[in-house]
Amino acid sequence: MNTITLQKQVELQVTELKTEMGIYQTLAINLVMFRELIKTDVLAQIKLPDELDLSREVILDGQAPTWLYANLVERCWQAPWIGCHAAKEKLIVVIQTRISTISIGDAIPVLLNRTPCPAILIGGSPDSGKSVLSNALRFNLMKTGAVGRVFVHRASWDGEGNWAYEGANRDLVKKLIVENEFRLHEHPETAKLIPNFFKYHSSAVQNLREVVDLVLVDVGGKPQTEKAPLVEQCTHYIIISKESDAIPKWHELCHPNLQPLAVIRSVRQKREEVLQKQPFLEIIDGRWREGEIQSVPDILLENVLTVLHA
Amino acid sequence: MSAIQLQLFREQTQSGLTYQHLHIQINTQDGLIVPADLKNLFLPEEMVWSQGVVIEGKAPIWLYAYLVHACHPAAWVACFDPRLGEPTPQSGGAVVIATHTREVALGEVLKVNLPAAIFRKTTGT
Secondary structure, three states: OOHHHHHHOEEEEEEEEEEOOEEEEEEEEEEOOOOOOOOOOHHHHOOOOOOOOOOOOEEEEOOOOHHHHHHHHHHOOOOOEEEEEEOOOOEEEEEEEOOOOOOOOOEEEEOOOOOOOOEEEEEOOOOOOHHHHHHHHHHHHHHHOOOOOEEEEEOOOOOOOHHHHOOOOHHHHHHHHHHOOOOHHHOOOHHHHHHHHHHHHHHHHHHHOOOOOEEEEEOOOOOOHHHHHHHHOOOEEEEEEOOHHHHHHHHHHHOOOOEEEEEEEEOOOOOEEEEEOOOOEEEEEOOOOOOOOOOOOHHHHHHHHHHHHO | OOOEEEEEEEEEOOOOOEEEEEEEEEOOOOOOOOHHHHOOOOOOOOOOOOOEEEEEOOOOHHHHHHHHHHOOOOOEEEEEEHHHOOOOOOEEEEEEEEEOOOOOOOOOEEEEEOOHHHOOOOOOO
16 A cells, blocks of 8 residues: 555544634544545554644544554644543543643533534344444445444443444454443442433533534433433434334334434344335344444435435 | 553563553443543553553543553553454454554554453453
């Protein structure tokens, strides 16, 4: 791979973020090749934009592999202070400083005031394919080029992330997911922890809707009332369930504030059948296996794209 | 117990290079931490700056950013990525993000095995 191609994987742009403390110089990271993990060789080729002023603060912003982000922190080491834009919290987090007026661990509220983008809740009974669908939708929506940034927000306490669907080492993925899950429903203080947990995720979705173009919200396998604050932050919903009995409960959780987009009756066999198109799409589908980025039915993709133009 | 725990392990890459593995463990009940948790966070005293460091663990990007900056004096710094290893259960890739030595190159993927001690749930230890 030559230098030009490597550099084309990553775009760095100097922008700014408005905060309660002032307007800050921001280095925005944009991954051009979202379809696959970028090559690590890119680190040796990256150049900071000429217009980045390292005599000022630098705020890092954007979605990127941890190691790319980390490399940019290193390249900006001489800046008076460095912060990271924590989009879910709508904060800048100060991670290094050479000046007395700002400390490590300070959190500076960001002012965005953008029109919130749509947020699609994805619910359904356990092991029906919610997480696989969420990741596949993200991948396929961005592939269409019709939408800029799609963010999958996992409002559950399991240990998954997009990385879990992009790695070939399935044994390691499974171990890391187990190690990183926080089983709040089994905790002695579950009655206090669970409502607070969903309040946090409600706030996170609200904040993300001002940053990206579409948020997909994976809400876990149970339609509990504690999820109401989270539901309120969404605009549409998709149910994917292998259990027919569970589907009405999800409709009930989302009704009447969210618009139904689709119900997917998830089956183990390779199958794709359209049951109805109105008042919402209903299909039988059996492609939601872990371990690879999947396609999604064209009819579902078209259906989801309609929310962007509503 | 502090919200963020850092554990240091002496390890070798699969090719035999000695390094320090810095494991991040979030200790809150719900797995969530706040920026102020950085204010009392310090690297382990037994860090050896003449060696490289691999940073690993599920954590917000700002915690990684803080640790990367704090580890700047090390011979080299790498970040673990589970997508880049060999097909064995504890193997992953550590991507070199900064280096002061010719032992490793920027962007190089070091094949490493995660220390057995970090698997507390799946091994029952």
